[in-house]
Amino acid sequence: MAARIATAIHEHRLLPGTKLGEDRLASIFNTSRARVREVLARMARDQMVELFPQRGAFVAKPSIEQALDVFEARRLIEPGVVQRLVRCMDNAKMRRLQAHIKLEREARESGDKRATVRLSGEFHVLLAELAGNSALLRSMRELSTLTCLTISLYESAVNTCCLVDEHEAVVTAIAAGKSEEAEQIMLNHLNHIQGSLRLEADSDEADLEQILGDLL
Template sequence: MPASARKNTRRIERENTVDEIYERIYVAILEHRLHPGTKLGEERLADIFGVSRARVREVLARLAHEQIVELFPQRGAFVAKPTKEQARDVFEARRLIEPAVLRRLVDTLTPEKIARLRQHQELEADAHRREDKRAMVRLSGEFHTLAAELAGNSALARTMRELCMLTCLTIFLYDAPTSTSCRNDEHELIIDAIAKRDRARAEKLMLAHLDHIEHSLDLDSHAVDVDLEAIFRE
């Protein structure tokens, strides 16, 4: 194999490894298995995932860029712990962005896009029926990122992914009950409005939905110790 091909293969393998570790940490946070404020030790994660600390640093740098992880000199990396003010900023940003997402989605609507939303809503309903709290939390956040992806604007989709993760951390940190913080029936009503191309109703429902989530927050935080190995090797 030519040297250039070997170099390209190693680059792809490195990127795949970084992407896989990133996704596992991302999902662990989204499912509330990793708590806000949890220390993400490089050496510990390198041992758990069987990679070098350099690979772990790449992942942590990417998560930090998205504000999911906070990096502190001499202390290391920690899962972000949004303050009350930051939480309000996140909801303010979502109130500005999500109506725009819905408008673009309605304007570019296709039967395939509605089918994707309905399929996702059914997954949420199934998670509720099974009382699978991890799946409920993950799917609730993914509904909003899916809508942004289907709207077809990559910048909006990236922004929504970050905002949804920060919302997830806020919900965990301030102990909003999963069953009421992002209700499945509210998503269903939003999808119905989108399907009817009723932009005004879809926007109104989304804003009410975001208000409902924010108002359910309990601003008293609780620190909890976490076993990283148990999370990623379960």
């Protein structure tokens, strides 16, 4: 159940703020409400879901401040992931990275946006997995999910990201053993993602004069 809900979130099938009703989930997965509550509580600990007393469970909806915190954390963590991976890279790990890049490119070329979004996030988790540090892997799983939710909420009308090309550039630098270059490409990549999002704080009060004045 948790895996299927997580996949739906990562593919933007379940959007931030979507209510996850216990009765409906119990019916869909043919299980008890107690089991549903257990799964939702675990997903809340992973920050995929938010629980509200008397209201129930909802797909998490990161604020702009939380989104900015996520990107700051990623800029601190992911260069270290790449650096560690350069040191421990071998042929088997490189084959896994290249296979993933191939899947990303195929999804993008076929126009499968949901698979493209999911695979883009999984790329960063895969880097942490191959780097061989369990704490980094746990952090990247959480940050990847929060990034996915952030993109779903704040993506610009025109998405300028070419993620698979940037991912491929990271892998090429890692394969060449160029740690500093790979780290810089990763930082540029994260800045590119953040820059494509609408993360400016909105005013609490709408400017009625401007909005309605334009219609007079």
